Amino acid sequence: MNYKKLILGLDLGIASCGWAVTGQMEDGNWVLDDFGVRLFQTPENSKDGTTNAAARRLKRGARRLIKRRKNRIKDLKNLFEKINFINKASLDKYINEHSATNLVEDFNRHELYNPYFLRSIGITEKLTREELVWSLIHIANRRGYKNKFAFDIEGDGKKRETKLDEAISNALISSNLTISQEIVRNKKFRDAKNKKALLVRNKGGKEGENNFQFLFARDDYKKEVDLLLAKQAKFYPELTEEIRAKAADIIFRQRDFEDGPGPKKQELREIYKKENKQFSKNFTQLEGRCTFLRELSVGYKSSILFDLFHIISEVSKISKYIEENDQLAQDIISSFLYNEAGKKGKTLLKEILKKHHINDDIFDTNAYKNIDFKTNYLNLLKEVFGNDVLKNLSLNRLEDNIYHQLGFIIHTNITPERKEKAINQWLLENNIILAKEKLNILLKPNSSISTTVKTSFKWMSIAISNFLKGIPYGKFQAQFIKEDNFKLPESYAKQYQKYLTGEKTFEMFAPIIDPDLWRNPIVFRAINQARKVIKKLFEKYTFIDQINIELTREMGLSFSDRKKVKERQDDSLKENAKAKEFLMANGIIVNDTNVLKYKLWIQQNKKSLYSGKEITIADLGASNVLQIDHIIPYSKLADDSFNNKVLVFSKENQEKGNQFADQYVKSLGTENYNNYKKRVNYLLFQNQINQKKAEYLLCSNQNEEILNDFVSRNLNDTRYITRYVTNWLKAEFELQSRFGLAKPKIMTLNGAITSRFRRTWLRNSPWGLEKKS
Template identity: 25%
Template sequence: MDKTEVNIGFDIGISSVGWSVVATKSGRILESGVSLFSGASAAKNEERRNFRQSRRLLRRRKNRISDLKKYLTEQGFTYNEKLINENPYEIRVKGLTEKLSKEEIATALLHIVKRRGVSYDLGDIEEEGTTGSYKEGVKKNQKLLKEKTPAEIQLQRLKNFHKVRGQIIIDENDVLLNVFPNHAYVDEAKQILAVQQEFYPEIDEAFINRVTDFISRKRDYFIGPGSEKSRTDYGIYRTDGTTLQNLFSILIGKDKIFPDEFRAAGNSYTAQIYNLLNDLNNLAIDDTETGKLTKQQKEKIITELKTTEKNVNMMKLIAKTAGVTVEQISRYRINRDGKPEIHNMPVYRKIRKVFLELGYEINEWPEQLLDDLGDALSLNTENGEIRRILTDNLADKYTILDQQLINLIIENKNAFTLSTNQKWHRFSYKTMKILIPELLETNKEQMTILTEMGLMKKDQRNYAGKNKIDSEALLENLYNPVVRKSTRQTMKLFNTLLKKYPNIAYVVIEMPREDDEDKARRDYVKFQKDNEKEKDAALKNFIMESGKSEAEVIAKYRQSKKFRSKVRLWYQQMGRCLYSGKAMPAERVFRDDHFTDIDHVIPLSVSFDDGMNNKVLCLAEMNRQKDKQTPYAFFNAGHGQGFQAMSAMLKNNNRISSAKKRNLLFTENLNDLEVRKRFIERNLVDTRYASRVVLNELQQFVKAKQLDTKVTVIRGKFTSKLREKWNINKSRDTHHHHAIDAAVIAVSPMLNLWEKGASIIPNKVGENVIDIKTGEIITDHDYEADVYELPYAKFLEQLPKVKKDIKFRHQVDKKKNRKVSDATIYTTRKAKVGKDKEETDYVLGTIKDIYSLEGYVSFKKIYNKDKTKFLMARIDPKTFEKLEKIVAEYPESIEVVQDNGKVDVQKISPFELYRKDNGFVTKFAKKNNGPAVKSLKYYDSKLGSSIDITPDNAKNKKVVLQSLKPWRTDVYFNEENQEYEIMGLKYSDLKFGKNGKYGVPKVRYEEIKQEERVSEGSKFQYSLYRGDRIKVTNELGESVELLFASRTLPAQKGYVELKPIDKTRFDGKEKVSFYGNVTPNGQFVKKFAKKGYKILKLNTDELGNTYIENGEKEPSDILDM
């Protein structure tokens, strides 16, 4: 235990947590480290859901076919396997007019039930969204179904295009789809059975109804799995004996004010009135007695919104109602485009407009009906279920809700749809109905009202007798899987550090900005590219306008970083000063450093924003006059070109970002405390939901333990600017930067600025409120001196040494139920290819479209190398000769005349040229009427590790899954020859054993041991999982620590892939100590150990301190089956 008073900084990322402990008095970094783990991903959750859904659909289809087959057999209509090669479409079409055998009837019905169409009407599919050729394809099917059955349409297409399923692309504007509604298949089955009734008396109405029930059988999405007899909490039949009406009702969530109440629908009347009043009460109205809207004015705005049929501009409506100008309204929300965002009851107005055209005035409907409709249409999406809810639950309550109106509501259900994904409001109807009268009568915001009414319950945890944060309880309030994972790791680190350093002065946290690692990386790359693009454009423009050479401007760039910013701002502003409206000639900006200044639009001591979006280039005299004011206050004092003139300039400028325009057009009073707090919330203290949860939990803990620790969660942009000003280069090539960032975060409470009344430590952070000291407004010069001056003189000097001592802890992936292999199913054939001496299993590849240029290039590449790789060349040589003849006779390119008259030579597939002249290439047949050739199979590669999933009825081929994923590697030591031996286990080796245990069967384990040539007498050392750390020492005593990735190259004994500890991957061709060189692509694949090497498995504690693992006596998870 260390009694030193310390600051602790946490840099929380999507897949990492950097941490640093800094002595509060001296600024010495005592220790720091990085915890690394695989970031949770919502996309992976979706992928698992989709696979689960696919398995469920296949299982239900199999069950449906089995049930129908069983019923037909009982009725004497037995399915005959001999008919498997008959065309089922021909049988179905024949059955519409002619007698079928009983076996043919079974074949036709089983074929229909196997793929029985979509559950929606085709008109609904068209409405849901598809455009272009898909939409046209759907329309064609709708038209054809008026005269034909699906089988008749499908058989015609099979004859004409040799294809039924998927898309049949005739050309880019003509696409045929195999999409038909379920009721069309039901109708076809009824027609077939109606004809067959004449020949088989056992086909009565009961038989027809039973068969069509199988075809249309579908479990409603809102029911979920389970039944009355087999209850599960994953469906409506709950294990506690209750039965829900709709599975999704439990996913709505509960109101925090009244925990027994469900949240209200976001499209309900009550929610829209509440949202409107809440926004109106937050507004500030200049030149009015109270600075707020009165009750009468709010009522007038509501009435206008409920009765107008025109589009509404809320700013103009409010200004007109309050008798002020739009410029006198402030404190509204801002949308992404930088425009005012005030709720205007959009769903209510949309519903009213639609139903007015149908002869209904919804202003005459009960408000409760609108709320009930909101719930019903938010919870249910299928027409049948909506109809059931309206008919069974609501029709008796409301006399107006007759069958005609129910039909109209269903037909126009899209009118009730919200434009956002937030289907459900955070409050219940009960809470909002308490708040609405108060919001109307007073100018208080909702949190104040709830507090005054005593409805705000303190969510305090009892930490008496506990010495650490209850991370699991904390995570209950975090719903994002990405944030949950990184927060859990942070709380573990905090608990460990608190035990070691009980005297903590400050805990400062920076939360992740994104919740998607890949998206964050893409956004960062895009941001960098956009920045570079603008910088290049600014440089070229400035050189052209100034008359200076590129060398002269670049030379000045090197001399002055500030000049670079001036050029970029000059370019954004199109060479004009926004304050005076005057031109700033590029030549003079270059020549005279005192001609222009860079000004912060909103003073730094208010905005805490030193980014480009808060900077402008202006004439030096304008900067001196503006001083600590906003542009609006500066213009109102009679200076510059005037606010309207600047606004006009901004309107015509597309180079300035919306965020910067928002700052320039800011009209509120900087001396207003609430205004100042909002800037702190935006740019300094992080008040996002997850940040508030973490902050409030830590504050509760330190208060309960009576610690003097102060806690805050700060914005990344603030620490990023500190790092920039202190010249701390951020290299993302290694993981060190996470810990360095954490050190910067840890010292941020010690900046001189906080001694002048402002604070980085909030007393409380709520959803729409932050309680924090703001301090005085000072000049930008004083701000920079106070903020950017190092809080500790020697803070930077220690960073190079500290970097060497940063500790790393990697997540070890021991989880057993991960993806076994890729989902792609491969077919194999035995063949002798090339120089093979005997037949070997080959995986087949497919050229999907020989008529496309890409397909032809693939064909030619294989053909030139070895044409016998094509199955057609061996099995159907006469057809293959037709292909060869086409390749010989038709060119590989054509000349195309461009619009400008020039001739362009374009590559093309000879098969496509043939198709345009003669139609598709067909297989060889005596009457030249063979099926079309569109794709080609070829022997691709020899079969490696795989899972055999070959069905029992397959002949002369295997069906396999490849890319088997490695799970762990067991390490043995052979005392006889003094060498390490390893064996790799895959996820596919894991099986369920007795009592539901999951592991590797002992028999399979011994088989792998023999396959990997592990000696019988070798002694087990330890198991290595992905992320485990090893220490390798050679015979000279040199050592290197590495991360284990996986056993690789299974055909070669003892090869593994290893990774570096301090970065994601090695650099190409990097030398890894005595172990050898990395491949050019950054992979380090080597033999696990040479003779004379000693390899230890290292474990790490929470802080990254290593210790030797010596507790494994035998391999784990080996099952006696």
């Protein structure tokens, strides 16, 4: 069938891709030509939300850990065999003839062995060759932790913050003992049921209540190995200084995280990376591209620039007061940067807003309450260097100052020794003297500032410059999206060159090559499934003029957020079931309208919110006594949700007409209006209505902020996840256009709009209900 125009609608979720194609006939009428849905599994664990890759990663990590241990032990045995100190057969014979024991007193060394006991006596007396090698193998298996600061331990997929046992480390220093000597001597490590036996267990209860209770520093293990080998060298001349150093190197060798996988030696590593291209890039080269300026790499949280960007993003939630008020915007930025009183967060913001005589009503709004400042790097700098640390910082040099350099060091240096060395060098170059306790604050691992963000520093800088001119971030972002400053991503540009040279054959909707999408398996699978649908539809129709995309609210949400959404949906189903049960018990017709009336009736304490008059069960069952009213008329605010609805008497609804609820009740007199506000505030205080509904109920027809905010959020979906989808499609069609193919128009909509269309167009079918059944 020939059409003048074809439009494809996509409904993209985390486990499905629904689609429909409508065509315009020659006479101008539209028909539904085809529709369908593609279902697929979500690539995550349904219990805890971890990706399927996480389980594989943990197992792979465990395999590698075991392999590295085996290699250390193998190399240690080879070293001692090479110098004819021992052979593997005699060592195996020793292991076979001796059984492990926890006893450290009154046991037969010819039949039993305890590595802690052997290590402790080896510091002062001679061990057999087999006992010495086995003691070193025991240390090579468990060689302590390099990081002396707090760190995360991964076990069963969960992370727990812990730290080294400082009491033990201090005891070793004060008593000049080794770890094994302290373990044998200290009653803390003895079995409560047998005082002659050790019970050195690092794993206790199911939830790890007693897990990792004994953590020792690697430096203390190194000290023990040095003392042990030095003592035994007096009895065995083969243990030269060179051999002792080689043995210690084998036991404690560990590649820095920044080096990535492969051999430790640089020349061998280069060969390894050439042969294994997946390991050819450093982790900082894999951090992704800016959501808006795709040619630029993303920034990181350990920067003043990001904290200021975060501030303007949060403050823009109250955009009405920022827009065209450049003095207020400048005061916000300078106060967060330069205030020397240590004030921060919403306490500081409230002080600034009051200083500029902003109406106190703002502090009761949902928008203000949702502001959540996390200026972690600024807080860190002020904690370490003092509250006046940034007093000489220019806003024109946010990327060109010593504290931006420090942030780069914190971001790129993961290994504690590297980080400490780099920070000390930075301190030296900038003539800064820092107390040890302050330096330790900088060295302590802090995932809240070391990770990356979704935008580049250039994007942040442009957004801040616009904010200082009185342009809220939300408005600036919307303008950018509207202008459509799209550039073909680097990966697609390379692919295009391969097509031109004939290295690859051109293919429409080829497999996705965007590394940013690869690193988010849930989003990647959803978009990849959409790609397959679009590819097949283009093969069928040859060309489609427009693609409309709706992304489910779940897309881009974390597992915990999606779990909360699911819980709310389950609660709604239970409320509906309860409502139907009540209606049936009282002889009231069970339909969606009456279910909604019942829920509003319960929420409003069985009273009309406009007049406060009681609503009886008889009223609820009557057909013409009550009506469901939009608090703010639907003609002025396209919000058909539960938050914009109340149950009132029909007469009240007729009198209200097309007015706002607040405007209508004001017309009933001051006393009625005051009582109305008390009812609203009481319901809010009792958590029977949320902040948004309260704002609607008290919103005057003069208050354009709520209206503008809702319209901007619902006409265009500007979430990061939506940008991913549109950027991918634009890149695909840009590539195709270079080969002479036309580019369709791409449009993204929020689900609230399409939901309204569904209920309007399909109101006489099950798909037109408030909740799809």
